[in-house]
Amino acid sequence: MAVALSRVTPAVVQRLQVPFQVLLYAGLFIFAEYLVGWLHLPLPANLVGMVLMLALILCRIVPLRWVREGARWLLAEMLLFFVPAVVAVVNYVHLLMVDGWRIFAVIALSTLMVLGATAWVVDKVYRYETRGQKHD
Structure with missing residues (x-):
C-alpha cells in the first residue's frame, strides 16, 4: 500500500x-x-x-x-x-477603415523600438557577463 x-x-x-x-x-x-x-x-x-x-x-x-x-x-x-482585444477590433471596424494605417504604423514603430531596446539591453548584459567570466 x-x-x-x-x-x-x-x-x-x-x-x-x-x-x-x-x-x-x-x-x-x-x-x-x-x-x-x-x-x-x-x-x-x-x-x-x-x-x-x-x-x-x-x-x-x-x-x-x-x-x-x-x-x-x-x-x-x-x-x-487577447480575445477581448480581437472583439474590440471587430466592434471598431469603421475606425480601422479610416485610421487603420496610422494605428498600424504606431504598432509597427513601437514594436521595432521595443525589439531594438531589448536587443541593446541583451547585448550589454551579454558583454557584461562575458567580461565577468574572463576575469574569473
Whole structure:
C-alpha cells in the first residue's frame, strides 16, 4: 500500500502544481490591489504584484522552481487573454477603415523600438557577463 501511495503522490503533486501556482499569482495580485488602495500608490496592482513576486524570489522566500511551471502555463495560454482585444477590433471596424494605417504604423514603430531596446539591453548584459567570466 505504501509503495503504491508513493508512486501516486508525485503525479498528484505535479497535476496540482500549476493550479496552485496560478492561485498564488492571483492571491498576490489581490494583495497588491489591496496595497495600492491602502497606500494610495500611483502604480497598477499588476506591476506592484510583479515587484512583490520578484522580491520574494530574490529574497529566496519563494523558490523559483515553485513558480516556474505556472508561469510557463500562463505564457503558453496568453492568446486566450487577447480575445477581448480581437472583439474590440471587430466592434471598431469603421475606425480601422479610416485610421487603420496610422494605428498600424504606431504598432509597427513601437514594436521595432521595443525589439531594438531589448536587443541593446541583451547585448550589454551579454558583454557584461562575458567580461565577468574572463576575469574569473
